[in-house]
Amino acid sequence: MQTPEGIVPAMHNETAAFPQDPQDHNQIDRQLLLERQKDRPFILVVTRNGHLSEHVMEYAVNVAHRLQYGILAVHVDTLPLFHDRGKRSKLFAAAMRESEALFNRKAHNKEVVVEHLGETGKIGGVVSRLCHAKKRIEFVVVDKGIRVQEVARQSPVPVFPVITTQSGQCSKTIFHNPKEKGVFAMSTTSRKRHVKNCFLFGALTSGLYAAVFVNQDVVMTYFTKGGAFALLPVATVFAVSYFHGNFTSAFWSALGIEASKKTAAQRVEADQPVKEGVVAPRPDARPRLQVNV
Amino acid sequence: MHGPISEVIQFIDLNAYTITFLFIVGFIGGLVSGFIGSGGAFVLTPGMMSLGVPGTVAVASNMCHKFPKALVGSIKRYKYGQVDIKLGLIMGVFAEIGVQVGIMLQKHILDKWGQAGSNLYVSIVFVMVLVIVGSFVMRDAVKMKQAGNESAPGTSLAKRLQQIELWPMVTLKTANLRISMWFLLPVAIATGMLAATIAVGGFIGVPGLMYIIGATSIVASATELVIAFVMGLGGTLIWAYYGMVDIRLVMIILAGSLFGVQLGAIGTTYVKDYMIKYVMATIMLIVAVSRFFAIPKYLNQLHLISLADNLENIMTKLSFAIMCFALLVGASIILASLFKARSQEKAAAVTG
Numbered sequence: 246m247q248t249p250e251g252i253v254p255a256m257h258n259e260t261a262a263f264p265q266d267p268q269d270h271n272q273i274d275r276q277l278l279l280e281r282q283k284d285r286p287f288i289l290v291v292t293r294n295g296h297l298s299e300h301v302m303e304y305a306v307n308v309a310h311r312l313q314y315g316i317l318a319v320h321v322d323t324l325p326l327f328h329d330r331g332k333r334s335k336l337f338a339a340a341m342r343e344s345e346a347l348f349n350r351k352a353h354n355k356e357v358v359v360e361h362l363g364e365t366g367k368i369g370g371v372v373s374r375l376c377h378a379k380k381r382i383e384f385v386v387v388d389k390g391i392r393v394q395e396v397a398r399q400s401p402v403p404v405f406p407v408i409t410t411q412s413g414q415c416s417k418t419i420f421h422n423p424k425e426k427g428v429f430a431m432s433t434t435s436r437k438r439h440v441k442n443c444f445l446f447g448a449l450t451s452g453l454y455a456a457v458f459v460n461q462d463v464v465m466t467y468f469t470k471g472g473a474f475a476l477l478p479v480a481t482v483f484a485v486s487y488f489h490g491n492f493t494s495a496f497w498s499a500l501g502i503e504a505s506k507k508t509a510a511q512r513v514e515a516d517q518p519v520k521e522g523v524v525a526p527r528p529d530a531r532p533r534l535q536v537n538v
Numbered sequence: 539m540h541g542p543i544s545e546v547i548q549f550i551d552l553n554a555y556t557i558t559f560l561f562i563v564g565f566i567g568g569l570v571s572g573f574i575g576s577g578g579a580f581v582l583t584p585g586m587m588s589l590g591v592p593g594t595v596a597v598a599s600n601m602c603h604k605f606p607k608a609l610v611g612s613i614k615r616y617k618y619g620q621v622d623i624k625l626g627l628i629m630g631v632f633a634e635i636g637v638q639v640g641i642m643l644q645k646h647i648l649d650k651w652g653q654a655g656s657n658l659y660v661s662i663v664f665v666m667v668l669v670i671v672g673s674f675v676m677r678d679a680v681k682m683k684q685a686g687n688e689s690a691p692g693t694s695l696a697k698r699l700q701q702i703e704l705w706p707m708v709t710l711k712t713a714n715l716r717i718s719m720w721f722l723l724p725v726a727i728a729t730g731m732l733a734a735t736i737a738v739g740g741f742i743g744v745p746g747l748m749y750i751i752g753a754t755s756i757v758a759s760a761t762e763l764v765i766a767f768v769m770g771l772g773g774t775l776i777w778a779y780y781g782m783v784d785i786r787l788v789m790i791i792l793a794g795s796l797f798g799v800q801l802g803a804i805g806t807t808y809v810k811d812y813m814i815k816y817v818m819a820t821i822m823l824i825v826a827v828s829r830f831f832a833i834p835k836y837l838n839q840l841h842l843i844s845l846a847d848n849l850e851n852i853m854t855k856l857s858f859a860i861m862c863f864a865l866l867v868g869a870s871i872i873l874a875s876l877f878k879a880r881s882q883e884k885a886a887a888v889t890g
Binding site: 454457458461464465468469470471472474475476477478479481482483485486489490492493494496497502503504505506 | 549602603605606607609610613614617618771774775778779780781782783784785786788789792793796797799800801803804807808879880883
């Protein structure tokens with residue numbers, strides 16, 4: 246049952262937000278609503294606790310209501326193999342059921358559909374897998390007790406923690422760029438940081454150069470000995486490329502000389518998937534047996 | 539100086555002129571490399587030789603400076619989405635074979651004909667490759683510019699080769715093409731051989747990637763940096779095994795060239811495709827003229843021709859001046875187009 250990520254889907258308990266109503270017309274309404282909700286985007290709400298915090302539920306329900314989104318609430322048991330003869334798991338499942346019922350009630354008032362899911366494993370892995378399996382997850386809301394960085398590192402969509410203060414709840418927006426590639430990863434850091442890096446790596450580079458040139462004679466004696474000593478110049482230039490490379494990169498960025506945003510953005514868009522060559526089927530030239538009746 | 543070959547090799551003494559010269563040449567060479575994928579080395583090998591560095595040490599030190607520069611440049615250009623790592627690594631590994639062949643050839647020549655013979659061989663290979671490939675690339679760049687075409691979708695030769703389904707086929711996502719491994723092989727081996735001989739594989743590698751494999755000049759020049767890194771590392775280990783790498787020269791050149799390579803890589807995001815070809819061809823052709831004037835000196839040293847001392851001096855100086863001119867022209871075109879495009883973009887951002 247072990248998946249490649251090491252996560253075992255534990256319980257799939259998908260229920261709509263609406264309580265089981267015996268009346269037929271309510272049943273039909275619910276089905277219609279579910280049909281409509283099928284293509285809707287989702288908000289992924291993740292918790293590692295048995296009970297999802299109420300303010301997180303309220304926040305998610307409010308946002309989903311406004312945006313006409315659905316909610317996918319996931320309880321992640323991060324310690325499924327805890328040595329207590331399954332006691333913790335049982336408690337977790339019980340708490341989860343209570344939490345689900347509460348969430349359903351809250352969602353029902355705002356006519357929002359909630360799907361529940363119980364998972365085990367690491368939070369980041371679960372989020373990553375769900376986002377890839379369910380394509381329409383727009384963003385992730387994490388409950389207290391989950392480190393945003395841990396989730397953000399593996400999430401292909403933005404991650405938001407909901408933080409409560411004494412005066413009420415507030416949501417803090419932390420934007421996470423999933424693919425640090427292209428110009429999007431650049432220019433987001435401030436000039437100040439480039440200046441800092443410039444000085445840091447500048448100092449390190451100077452140190453390295455000083456060490457080599459002050460001891461020039463010794464260095465030249467050993468570095469040109471050949472044989473296994475060949476690793477000395479190679480290791481030195483690797484160090485130079487790291488320190489001096491970072492220094493020069495920060496140097497130009499600090500001066501404000503960076504890549505063209507326009508061209509790089511266009512280039513990223515222009516990338517088309519390579520079409521695999523279609524191989525024509527080989528003609529079947531095998532001899533045939535003919536039966537004359 | 540205890541290596542098997544370095545007994546006969548003299549390492550030069552450093553002075554302010556040497557350091558300044560190498561730093562500046564390193565910077566401009568790096569700028570050119572970052573932009574067209576190679577080229578720093580072709581300027582630096584003769585540059586070092588003109589300072590009195592023996593040809594073999596010049597080539598060895600050059601190769602040793604090339605791979606960290608290529609590493610920094612390729613990481614930078616990878617961030618811009620221009621590098622096809624798969625293509626670069628495949629080509630790089632096969633280019634290593636070419637490098638081994640090239641090194642054996644170079645050693646053989648050094649043993650047989652000595653320093654002057656080695657220098658002559660390097661110069662002749664330089665002139666031939668630069669003239670033939672340079673004029674072809676220039677013709678293409680001018681055509682593209684006249685047609686107002688920003689990026690050619692690949693030559694007819696490349697297209698034809700891509701249609702041949704010969705196992706094993708390689709799908710290259712960034713380069714956006716699919717081609718048989720058998721066509722990558724000869725380009726890679728030729729690149730490696732040239733790299734081992736004159737420390738610039740890129741003058742075969744980049745045009746090969748553009749005209750035979752069918753990559754755009756942006757992707758070709760960026761991927762060449764990966765190839766340069768792979769074979770530069772392998773080549774350096776071998777040259778260093780023979781104790782011929784002068785780490786002082788390498789570090790001075792790197793000090794300048796890493797500034798250049800960053801700027802050159804940034805420049806590629808601003809210019810049109812034909813600009814890379816144009817810069818490449820211009821530099822190649824001017825340097826070819828420069829090296830042409832250096833050949834009589836080595837012929838004289840080998841007593842193949844007799845040349846008056848003052849004439850030899852004039853030709854050496856002329857060769858050097860033309861090489862400096864090539865450097866300045868290349869660097870000026872890159873910097874001018876970079877800053878022009880940058881100010882245009884800024885102006886557009888303000889008005890838009």
